[in-house]
Amino acid sequence: MSGLSYRDIELAPAADGYLYKGQPIFSHLDIEEGLKFHSEGLAAVKILKKHLDGDRYYIWKHINTAGNFIYPEQYQRVFGYYFGKAAVNDFGGNCFHINTAGKRVYDDNYTWAGNYQQDKVVVRADKLYFHLNENGQRYYNDEYIYAGDYKDGFAVVKMSDGYYNHIDLNGHLQYENSHFLDLGVFHKNIATARDERGYHHTDKNGRALYKERYMQVEPFYNGAALVTNFDHSRLIIAENGDWILSL
Numbered sequence: 001m002s003g004l005s006y007r008d009i010e011l012a013p014a015a016d017g018y019l020y021k022g023q024p025i026f027s028h029l030d031i032e033e034g035l036k037f038h039s040e041g042l043a044a045v046k047i048l049k050k051h052l053d054g055d056r057y058y059i060w061k062h063i064n065t066a067g068n069f070i071y072p073e074q075y076q077r078v079f080g081y082y083f084g085k086a087a088v089n090d091f092g093g094n095c096f097h098i099n100t101a102g103k104r105v106y107d108d109n110y111t112w113a114g115n116y117q118q119d120k121v122v123v124r125a126d127k128l129y130f131h132l133n134e135n136g137q138r139y140y141n142d143e144y145i146y147a148g149d150y151k152d153g154f155a156v157v158k159m160s161d162g163y164y165n166h167i168d169l170n171g172h173l174q175y176e177n178s179h180f181l182d183l184g185v186f187h188k189n190i191a192t193a194r195d196e197r198g199y200h201h202t203d204k205n206g207r208a209l210y211k212e213r214y215m216q217v218e219p220f221y222n223g224a225a226l227v228t229n230f231d232h233s234r235l236i237i238a239e240n241g242d243w244i245l246s247l
Contacts, residue, residue, distance in 0.1 A: 006040075018034060029067060042081050044062055061074060083116040097121065107136075118151075129143065130144065145160060162181075166186075187219040198213030198214055200214065201220065224237070
């Protein structure tokens, strides 16, 4: 099995094992649940274990494409590898990241840890969020009520005044005196947003693309977005807000 490519290993339909050319593999493992193999050639699995008295319990670990564990530690939960690092939760309630050898990336523990994106990762310490760099060091001094993943050079944050903003790769706020009550990530340079009038779309300067407001909006997909009016009717609009189609 050591020669298998991660691309050739499929997750079973019930996500309780893996298939190679349609046939089950890793029969030596009691896999209760598995996640897909990522480009590192590693996958997160939930394994059934039994105490000496016969009681069942579960652990999470990572396996390679031969179905072998890559480290001896056992975790309460592990997640997929992103940029060579995976978030794990130990049985003491601590969250941190490990590298592809199963070693800790940094010494600090957090109450929650996200996935690395653009060599940065969001974590929560107690009730506040911030980002770490690839070495697990604080990327900036600010802390937020909420912070999301970086995408296309920006991350969403909720500030202490209750308003949302975007921060750039240097941790700098994108807008002064933000009035956004909600924000989404940028998708092709456009983000979903909400102000006191409702949801809409903005550009990277925080300017609304049109004057209308909606109860709900989705990101634009190839120049068109699904939006919901306050009367619950739905329509498709163009990036300039023009009506395309009623649904």
